[in-house]
Amino acid sequence: MHFSQVKILLVAAGAVHLTNAHTTFTNFFVDGVDQGDGTAVRMSNNIQQATYPLPNVTTPDMACGVNGETGVARIASVNAGSRLTFEYRAVPDVSTVSGGVSIDPNHKGPCAIYMKKVTDSSASNNAAGDGWFKIMEDGYDSVAGKWCTEKLIPNDGHLSATVPSDLAPGYYLVRPELLALHQADKTPPDPQFYVGCAQIFLNSSGSATPPNTVAIPGYVNMSTSAMTYDIWTVPLKLPFPDFGPPLYTGSSSKRSIEARAMNQTIGLKPEGCVMENVNWCGFMPASYTDQSSCYQTSQNCSVQATDCYNAAGPTGSKNCFNWEDFCTAIHDDCGSSLSCSGPPSISSYMPGSLERLDQSKVAAASGPMPSSASLSGSNPAAPMQSYGAEPASAPPSAVIPGSSRLTGYITDTGSLPTNGSIDMCGSKGDQTCAEELCYTAVYPTITAARGANHNSGNVLEAPRTRG
Secondary structure, X not given: OXXXXXXXXXXXXXXXXXXXXXXXXXXXXXXXXXXXXXXXXEOOOOHHHOOOOOOOOOOHHHOOOOOOOOOOOOOEEEEOOOEEEEEEEOXXXXXXXXXXXXXXXXXXXXXXXXXXXXXXXXXXXXXXEEEEEEEEEEOEEOOOOEEHHHHHHHHOOEEEEEOXXXXXXXXXXXXXXXXXXXXXXXXXXOOEEEEOEEEEEEEXXXXXXXXXXXXXXXXXXXXXXXXXXXXXXXXXXOOOOOOOOOEOOOOOOOEEOOOOOOOXXXXXXXXXXXXXXXXXXXXXXXXXXXXXXXXXXXXXXXXXXHHHHHOOOOOOOHHHHHHHHHHHHHHHHHOOOOOOOEOOOOHHHOOOXXXXXXXXXXXXXXXXXXXXXXXXXXXXXXXXXXXXXXXXXOOOOEEOOOOHXXXXXXXXXXXXXOOOOEEOOXXXXXXXXXXXXXXXXXXXXXXXXXXXXXXXXXXXXXXXXXX
């Protein structure tokens, strides 16, 4: 069928993209319920570069990432006090991988989550600018000896925050932020931000408007001390310098607006939508009772399948494959007899249920960033864990430079690394981490198989590229 070429091109593009994997925000959970890959998420539509860090800290893309000023159709419904969990992936389309990590372990640094109230979360050109406030932050945990980004790895890339219960109702953008500092000590410094935005509607009886907001871009520049913080110094110079506005917890000082009831009217799942992929919806094709009307229904189904593939983006087309199979069944039915009738039941083509997250496993990775005051009683020069020798609890998806587990993966130049981890595709590029200080991530095996089929014989090993 004519949309198969679209599918092949998208799967091939996804495989190419994996050779330059860093990380990106792909989906989020509301009180543990997955909203769907890419659903209500603003992210880059460049499949090959979706996981790249932002090139500098002054670009408008700092607000919601590349293409972040373009709203998407869906808006998730969230209650005040809900737990939001954001998932980061080194490979956005999980249907093409088996195993893997959420972020390269040497990409060490802090995390934060911001919110901004807007008139319409799905409208475009409302991300960059003032109005952003912070609801979560996590820097360096001197007790555990880990940065926030390191905590994400055993938590499958999940970063969580509770929405303050006193916020006024309405439409918001929610922005998870990772800052990788492994190149911040270089000349020129290269702090690497990984951001995106979720579109939500907040159901709330509150009336609070946080008073301490910042403009993004603008809340940091290259003179901000955190942008050039050296994570390779032993011992670390703690505390890590905070940046951005003070944390808003709901008990902070606030302004109140007149409380009024609001109901979500924008970004809802369309009536009659029977299958979803990212922000695309498939609608049941018309019934048919003969061959002529069957082919008309088949054509309508095919057009919807093409739309699905075209709208898929970096998180993939796995549910488009299901829809294509449904369309194929209709098409085959048309040729079976002159008196065919249908369409067939769609139930056997529906994707499986979305994941429900065990939130108790995420909480430990999303604690508050220690302030200078809270560290006053601790050793401000607590040493960072050394990675010169393999620790007993090394992540299963990592190897240590100099160890025997380097077999089977390559650098951009096609040779095995000798010292440290080579960073060839960062925003500055052609830079190398300090010798013997970096984990070297083992990127997962990649398959170009349809959907979640991991049994294909078409297996591609992704060259290891770093940034």
